[in-house]
Amino acid sequence: MATPYTQVLPLPRHQHFPKPNPISKTVINDRYFENHPLVLLIDICQSIKQLKQIHAYMLRIGLFSDPFSASKLIEASSLSHFSSLDYAHKVFDEIPQPNLFSWNALIRAYSSSQDPIQSILMFVNMLCEGREFPSKFTYPFVFKASAKMKALRFGRGLHGMVVKGRDVGLDIFVLNSLIHFYADCGCLDAAYLVFENMQTRDVVSWNTMILGFAEGGYADEALKMFHRMGEENVRPNDVTMMAVLSACGKKLDLEFGRWVHAFIKRNGIRESLILYNAILDMYMKCGSIEDAERLFHKMGEKDIVSWTTMLVGYARAGNFNAARSILNTMPSQDIAAWNALISAYEQSGKPKEALSVFNELQLIKKAEPDEVTLVCALSACAQLGAIDLGGWIHVYIKKQGIKLNCHLTTALIDMYSKCGDVEKALEMFDSVNIRDVFVWSAMVAGLAMHGRGKEAISLFLKMQEHKVKPNSVTLINVLCACSHSGLVEEGRAIFNQMEDIYGIVPGVKHYACLVDILGRAGELEEAEKLINNMPITPGPSVWGALLGACRLHGNLELAEQACNRLVELEPENHGAYVLLSNIYAKSGKWDEVSMLRKRMRECGLKKEPGCSSIEVHSIVHEFLVGDNSHPQSQKIYAKLDEIAARLKHVGYVSNKSQILQLVEEEDMQEQALNLHSEKLAMAFGLISVAPSQPIRIVKNLRVCADCHAVAKLLSKLYNREIILRDRYRFHHFKEGNCSCKDYW
């Protein structure tokens, strides 16, 4: 049989090697076979197929048992341009006594792979076997893997080993990667300590430290480091400048950004395309589209990132036409560009536009949707309450065999929760085994918005059993759960434990939640006291919560106070006026209502029109108050008449205190109330949704008490489940009751 590899690769000429002896101890860790023709072949090998042929031949002649030769094979299979980590690992497992080089090669390959934990596992295995010890070529990659994993405790342990291991503790590569690791874990003080204690620092040390500060949200520190670098006569390079630009973008300091741009030109910094893209990005972040455009037109070479950076800049500034025309003119539209447009629409509260771009992408098939696309599309569905489309995307993910990452899992849980199917959200949550803090937080939020406060709290506790540390958002969600379920004691207790147990200083949002919890429970005095004694300035959310509580408990004086503070902070906040006028209307103070209306008109404010939407057969239908623009309008109004008759029959009298507009005539009032957007949507739902399916409605404002009462009755009279999402939470109407137990 012909030797297979000779058909592909020429065999080198020197042939004077003794046959490798697998048992001989003398060859272990020796470079004895360095110039063996097969080993030399590895260096010129170009594909995994060729490598496998060499591997086979090495096994045949026994060369594979030589650790040095085997390590060359590992290097090629794990680190070359044609590398295959799975294959490399399999080869590795066959090596009788892998040398340090082999261990390092695999640890390195895994550290920059999708699966950095493998790098750490390899490292631990190496320690356990105890034959080889980590070197200065090992640590940089284990630190890199630990940084990716945010494995702070593990990395700290490594740091200890480095310090004990003397010579590695002085290696500049090891220390630079250590700085990077601490910075990535958010421990900038530890990173800085390492930096300060270094005997010698190079430009990479400075760059790593500056970027660490910039990314960690300490832009000022980053810029200070840059200045100090100049004072210590360390020449910055292009990487330094990118770190500095990142800091400018965070600080939104256009003047300094322009200075940096000039500095780059003045100091002969290597002008790479990457660097220019970073300058573009900085100008866009600092809000100077003009500077960005000027540079963009001057740039000789542009790549897809340059175009996408412009696209994102326009879209974030709300100039969607310009963003769209970038997408149309850029030479190749990769998925990142589409994602940028979809995400910009979604983030600016334009979910319908986001979904229409998503739809277009699928029709023209210029690029394949990826995880980012799907996360954005799911968020748009969540905003709209479009459960059909959201469910379709879920099926698509399964069909395409897309692996769920935490971003996707979170988006799915959020989508199902916000579309009213908290059971599906829970199913999703239970079906995954990798859950980061975002996944847990989303599930806590889902339970919270459905008024399942006790379950939210127990999930919050379970999360800690799973050793996932709650963050500031998790705490907002769990406090919110307490407020929606009237869990006053629990809420108070969690709030008081925040700093000591969770290490999170309460922010404005946390205070707002507690005010809400206390206020709803009628503890207005305590809520007021809390606000007066807050160590931070109460923001709009805090006054809003107080105002909401006043509405529930009819405290006019406090309401006026809260409303005034709210309007001081947010002159354009019509919600505040509406709430106050709500309170006036409830106590029949129509003069005050009209005065407030006048004030709003003078400020040019309009009440945000109530709008309800309902998805039927994947199409989202929207209704405004008294809307008759729907194609099936006649049928809807006929249904409304029928509903009114049936309600009257069971003795229902409408609750007129809910009328926000000052309407003089009695029957006009009743009409306005009967034509609230959620009632139109409910009527349409009764006509169009199959009886076995719940009627799901999304309202942009809070549901009014009359509509709430009507929904309860309808659920009983028509034996239908109605799931209504308002601005605040969910209401599940079933058999004449609501899941909120009339507490909202």
Added chain:
DNA sequence: ATAGGGTTAG
């Protein structure tokens, strides 16, 4: 043999 870099996501 090694460390640091630009666009899109919850």
